[in-house]
Amino acid sequence: MANAHNEHAEGSHGSVKSYAIGFVLSVILTLIPFGLVMYPTLPKDMTVLIVVAFAVIQIVVHLYYFLHLDRSPEQRENVSAFLFTGLVIALLVGLSLWIMFSIHTSMMAK
Template sequence: MANAHSHDTGSHGSFKSYMIGFVLSIILTAIPFGLVMYPTFSKSATLVLVLAFAVIQVLVHLVYFLHLDRSEAQRNNVIAFVFAGLVIALLVGLALWIMFSIHTVMMAH
């Protein structure tokens, strides 16, 4: 029986890749923090920028810490992640749509 705890060293990142991910994570946290603490844009523009930096930071974490890439070995993991993201987006989006619709109908009376 094969060892269930054997690790493939090729799938793990190097110190350099972890440091790149760490530095990018700090930068992608500091910029939105600065945008909120020292407002230079409108509230809606700041919100869009913070959300954009959040999406970029999720991608950085997936690539540098979870080692998801476009390789054949990671294809199933990427598909599972995209499917989970789609399900979460649908659940949250449809729940907000239902709550907004209920609020609109209740306030009309």
């Protein structure tokens, strides 16, 4: 029984090279937006757009290199669960904001 657990755990872990690549990419994807914010050379709207884009790219890097979510058949259930969770969170936050805006608009009209 212990061997089955170890075999499963070994199959899902990445190599040192994979973790090193993920770490270097994460550092780069953090330093570039940090530099743009600390030394503003672009308009604020462009800086915000770049920071958000780098954040999304960094999420993908973390999912791939550290959480090992990819398109392999073994990971299909995990990716589906992750996407469903993201959808539920987006709906919960989006609809809550919509309700609060609607209530605010209704209250201010009177």
